[in-house]
Amino acid sequence: MSGYADFAAYVAELNDLLCTMNILTWDVRTQMPPEGSWTRGQQLATLTRLVQERFASDHMGRLLDAAEAEVRGEDADSYRVRAVRSTRDAYTIVRRVPAALVGELAVQRAVGQRVWEEAKPANDFARFAPNLKAMVGLSRELADAIGYVAHPYDALLLQYEPDMSAARLTALFDDLKAGILPLLKRIVDGGQPVAADFLYRTYPAAQQRAFALEIARQFGYDLQRGRVDASAHPFEISFTRQDVRMTTRYQENYMPGAVFGLFHETGHALYEQGVDPALTRSALTSDFLGQYAVGGVSFGTHESQSRLWENQIGRSRSFWQLHFARLQSYFPEQLAGVDVEQFYRSVNRVRPSLIRVEADEVTYNLHIMLRVEIEMGLLDGSIAVDDLSELWRAKMTEYLGVVPPTDTEGVLQDIHWSSAQFGTFPAYTIGNVMSAQFMQAARRDVAGLDDELAAGNYTPLREWLTANIYRHGRAFSPEELLQRTTGEGLTPRPYLAYLREKYDELYPV
Amino acid sequence: MSGYADFAAYVAELNDLLCTMNILTWDVRTQMPPEGSWTRGQQLATLTRLVQERFASDHMGRLLDAAEAEVRGEDADSYRVRAVRSTRDAYTIVRRVPAALVGELAVQRAVGQRVWEEAKPANDFARFAPNLKAMVGLSRELADAIGYVAHPYDALLLQYEPDMSAARLTALFDDLKAGILPLLKRIVDGGQPVAADFLYRTYPAAQQRAFALEIARQFGYDLQRGRVDASAHPFEISFTRQDVRMTTRYQENYMPGAVFGLFHETGHALYEQGVDPALTRSALTSDFLGQYAVGGVSFGTHESQSRLWENQIGRSRSFWQLHFARLQSYFPEQLAGVDVEQFYRSVNRVRPSLIRVEADEVTYNLHIMLRVEIEMGLLDGSIAVDDLSELWRAKMTEYLGVVPPTDTEGVLQDIHWSSAQFGTFPAYTIGNVMSAQFMQAARRDVAGLDDELAAGNYTPLREWLTANIYRHGRAFSPEELLQRTTGEGLTPRPYLAYLREKYDELYPV
Structure with missing residues (x-):
């Protein structure tokens, strides 16, 4: 040897x-x-x-x-x-x-x-x-x-986002806030109501599963190398690229939870199933710091893929223009009288709320920034644990204009701090930002990409992502992947442009 | 330390x-x-x-x-x-x-x-x-x-049955043949037909599962420390006494397979769930030769419990006198017009056949003896591999009076030899023999045991088995367990008496 x-x-x-x-x-x-x-x-x-x-x-x-x-x-x-x-x-x-x-x-x-x-x-x-x-x-x-x-x-x-630092995050957050806060204020002040009552009718779990899995397979999820189960907290996990499993949580009185949840996990799963077979059982599919087997290079990069498939694809108008009839065929009574435009608007409704995991695309990152800013302060000593409850309320007021009536819905909300996972929250926002950069690059490289997507042909996008991101496993850092595919490092511009374009149209001035 | x-x-x-x-x-x-x-x-x-x-x-x-x-x-x-x-x-x-x-x-x-x-x-x-x-x-x-x-x-x-030897097995087999061969000859010669066509109607898997699991729980299987799945080959497996799982295989056009299969696995599972908590993570729940975690002391002792619950309990007349109405409530159409006596006789029908796993209680051990005799001969050189196909047919003729038309149904039938598992077949017959010895001892020690069983109270039997067998894990050898509970070592007498009593009544001269 x-x-x-x-x-x-x-x-x-x-x-x-x-x-x-x-x-x-x-x-x-x-x-x-x-x-x-x-x-x-x-x-x-x-x-x-x-x-x-x-x-x-x-x-x-x-x-x-x-x-x-x-x-x-x-x-x-x-x-x-x-x-x-x-x-x-x-x-x-x-x-x-x-x-x-x-x-x-x-x-x-x-x-x-x-x-x-x-x-x-x-x-x-x-x-x-x-x-x-x-x-x-x-x-x-x-x-x-x-x-x-x-x-x-x-x-x-270093354990989760090798290229990231407190200083870079602070700068990124400043840019994001400058774009998102005015957008949110305009939407809230506009006060247009969006109907969504039909999302809360009774949707049997078996049909939710059938529809979501149908889409997951169209995205490219390979059931010969995976399976889908139910769990209280949805997740994706892999035991080499040959066995990549995901879960979702079915709420019978709120259909989007399981459906978009499974689109999200499918993004993670496509990453893991797309790793180069040559990297099986190698250092480039092993996280020795976190002690788990994983093909994705960082939490944020992984999240960029779940969010890309869930939001950029799964919450787009063209996606539902193609698939809404099929969804209706699973739920003819529940969605009777609902048209595709109403449905599209309902699953993209913007509402400042208390709970991070229920937040829409516009408010989500504000929940993250609040948490990460607190984490940085706790670590450098500028914030004391005893002040957290009040600080949480203050930041919620400042960013979202809502105040949690209890700590249950406030500082005690997330599981992350209960096991000292300081440093994992940034991934969610980094993922959002990267997803827009990758989509921009894919559109540049793949002629007619949006037409293909609108026609339900997800192969060109998945192949581009596989060739540029998935197959490399952990070989290149997030920053390297961005540089190689987009020619620049992490930047919020494409993401902010995406948000503005989508939500200016949904919530016109 | x-x-x-x-x-x-x-x-x-x-x-x-x-x-x-x-x-x-x-x-x-x-x-x-x-x-x-x-x-x-x-x-x-x-x-x-x-x-x-x-x-x-x-x-x-x-x-x-x-x-x-x-x-x-x-x-x-x-x-x-x-x-x-x-x-x-x-x-x-x-x-x-x-x-x-x-x-x-x-x-x-x-x-x-x-x-x-x-x-x-x-x-x-x-x-x-x-x-x-x-x-x-x-x-x-x-x-x-x-x-x-x-x-x-x-x-x-030594790897599977620490107290056993070729010589002891040969003597045991001679005794068993002396009892079983005349019994079988009498049944076959008698030629009484037993109706069983209703067992082959369409039985949906979900109801099979529901009924069998209901019985498993009455036997004492604890679902807080276990779960039941489907698999091609039924098995029981444990990851400490806290997590003891079993599987069964549903055949929609033959109901007894899954039902008695689950009774069988429940016997294995009760053994594992009944191990003394003090033996958790110890040498007495570890098989270091076979390299797996198990609380039972030998293959044969384990099998004695699966067969005890499947056959001595689950195929008894008093069991079906109590539970047949419940089974009928799951399958009212399939079992319409069938009475408990017909049902009891159908699931105890004796017919010499080619396939071991489908054999009844009378013929089963003959299938095992044939295999073990061949294994002993292969190991000591008195039998050559090239003669096996013919030898198999000769022994089938001698013991069962039927001849497999192909090796598929003959010497190639079982998976065991394909992975050199020589020495595991004796467990099935040893298990049958031990099960009768343990039942005899339990009847001696527990006043009114048969009345309790007839009333569906399985706790006294399970507690006796737990106190005398299960809780000890691998602390005592099979022979020691028999000596401690019955006062003598392995003997076929109680088993042969059980067979004669049951089948003389089912197939009167």
């Missing part, structure tokens, strides 16, 4: 273990009987420890040295070079973080989640605050251990 | 990995999309290698030494002593088998199964014969490596 082959063989086994952890996690969320959770937790903990031990080992260091020596001088963009480099980057970070800190964080995450699960329905932020403080403290230690120049948040972002 | 605690902690991690392998296997058989199989095979291979490495390590040897030193002098029947002893036994065997042989067997098994899958439908034994020869040869090497005194088959049996 050569140095690289030894390295690749060892990494292949690690990838097998990461895929195995994903399978166990999928089972927990979709199949496991209630009493299985304690021992399942032990099984996952053992696998986590094993992967951690094997990845952070001196042996891995020697394999990396040998592989680096072998690939030196090869094409810097080749998968071999990229596999070694990304593994070295993760190895360097993992070796910097003391095992004791990893252990403490794991304990605090488990405790924090339990306390949050009780505090949220009880509207009792004071109960959760001590845990949040502990997790902020440990996350600062984590940031110190990983290392950073400008801001502790930068170190945490 | 003490010597024993260190040992137990290391074993707990191994058990986590064995449970993990079981989860992946369950997923393969019930959920996995078709294209997932190649990478799933890699994932399972990596886990197998990892468990093997960790179990057969020098480190394990040192842990065993220290644990043995610590438990020396403790109660020989205590779980601690038993955990150490059973692990030492498995360790000794595993260390005797060269890694090269394990690897060769794994390769031959994979190849053998593939060739068999083609050869069986093609009725082409000659195609499979070379693979079978290779697997017999490697199994002899395995027997030599494990070591034996009297017969190479004894070494293979």
Whole structure:
């Protein structure tokens, strides 16, 4: 065996273990009987420890040295070079973080989640605050251990968004606010009502599933290499490109939830199913920091694909002009008397609201900015946990003009902080921004793309995305992918143009 | 940590990995999309290698030494002593088998199964014969490596039936044949026809499932710690006692398959759900030779429970006297005009047939003896692979009076030999024999047991089985369990008495 082959063989086994952890996690969320959770937790903990031990080992260091020596001088963009480099980057970070800190964080995450699960329905932020403080403290230690120049948040972002920083996010947010806040104000002040009562009729889950899956397959989701289940919180997960599963949640009295939810997960799934087969069981389908098997290169890039298929395609007028009759054939009574234009407007209705996951395209990013700004402040010490409840209300008033009456609908709303996932929220907004950049580039490269989409031919778009993004797995950073496809880095211009064009038409002055 | 605690902690991690392998296997058989199989095979291979490495390590040897030193002098029947002893036994065997042989067997098994899958439908034994020869040869090497005194088959049996040997099996079979062959001859010669056409009407799978699951829950199956799925080949599998799953196969034009199939798997599942919680993640719920997590002590003991609940309970007259009306309420049209006595007789109809898995209680063991006698002969060299096709027909004629027209229905019938599982067939007959011994002991110990069963109160029986068998996991050998509960070892007398009593009444002279 050569140095690289030894390295690749060892990494292949690690990838097998990461895929195995994903399978166990999928089972927990979709199949496991209630009493299985304690021992399942032990099984996952053992696998986590094993992967951690094997990845952070001196042996891995020697394999990396040998592989680096072998690939030196090869094409810097080749998968071999990229596999070694990304593994070295993760190895360097993992070796910097003391095992004791990893252990403490794991304990605090488990405790924090339990306390949050009780505090949220009880509207009792004071109960959760001590845990949040502990997790902020440990996350600062984590940031110190990983290392950073400008801001502790930068170190945490390394785990999810390698090219991103607090400073870049702040600048991005300023640009977005400058575009979105006036647009939202105009829509709210305009006060045009949009009918949507028909979305809340009774829609049997089986038909919701049948329609959504029909569209998922038209988008290109391959059921020979996947399956769709129900779960409380929808997700996509992969165990190599050969087995990419997704879930959705059916609400019988609100049809868009499951349908757009499945379009969203389909975007994630197309990314994973589109990875180059040569990257199967490789470092370029392994996230060694997050300890899971994944083909997408960052949270934000992944989200760019779910949002592209859900929003840019699935919420477009041309999509419903083509598919609304089919939807009506599944729900003839529920949608009787509703025309395609009414339907299109109903699923694009803009309304400032309290809950992030229910937000429309115009308000969604404001929910994210609020959270990320708080996270940055918590990490650098400029915001105190005890002030969060009030700060949340103030920012909601400023950005959205609505105030949560309780912390349940406010600062306790999301699960993310209950397990110290600081740094993951930016992905949602980055994803939105990237999705518009990618669509712009695809339109530039693929002649007649919009005509194809309007005709329900999704192959040209999927093939462009596969060739430019999906197939590369984790070989190129988000910024590199943007540069290679659009000629520039992350910029909010195409996204803001998309929002303005769409919503100026929906909500004329 | 003490010597024993260190040992137990290391074993707990191994058990986590064995449970993990079981989860992946369950997923393969019930959920996995078709294209997932190649990478799933890699994932399972990596886990197998990892468990093997960790179990057969020098480190394990040192842990065993220290644990043995610590438990020396403790109660020989205590779980601690038993955990150490059973692990030492498995360790000794595993260390005797060269890694090269394990690897060769794994390769031959994979190849053998593939060739068999083609050869069986093609009725082409000659195609499979070379693979079978290779697997017999490697199994002899395995027997030599494990070591034996009297017969190479004894070494293979160690993996599945620790107290059993070729000589004991031969004696057992002689006794069984002396009882069963005359009984069968009398039934066949009597020629009484039994109506069963109503079993082959159209029975929707959903109702089959509902009825069978209702009974499984009455037997005591806990759905908080389990779930039921469909699969091509029914099985039960556990990932600790907290998560014990089973499957069945629905045939819409033959109702007993899924219903009795689920009774059968429920017996296996009650065993696993009944293991003492103290044995969770221990050596006494780990099969280190077979590399899977299991609470039952041997294949035969496990089978004794599936057969007890399926046959001794589920095929009894008193069972159907209680439950037939309920079954009829699920299938009013299909069972219109059928009375309970007709139904009871139809599901206990005796007919010599070609296919083992379709055989009734009287003929079933003859199918097993034929196979086990061939296996013993293959291992000791007294039977040649090339003679198997003819030998199979000769034995079928002798035992059952029917001759398979093809090898598809003959020597190629079962999957077992395709992956060199020599030594697993005896479990089915041992299970039948043990089930009658356990029922006899339960009747002795539990006053009014048959009245309780007739009234549908399965708790006293299940509690007796749990206290005497299930809770001990793998702490006591099959022979010890029999001695402790019945006062004697394996004996066919109660089983033969059960058969005679039941079938003399069903088929009077």
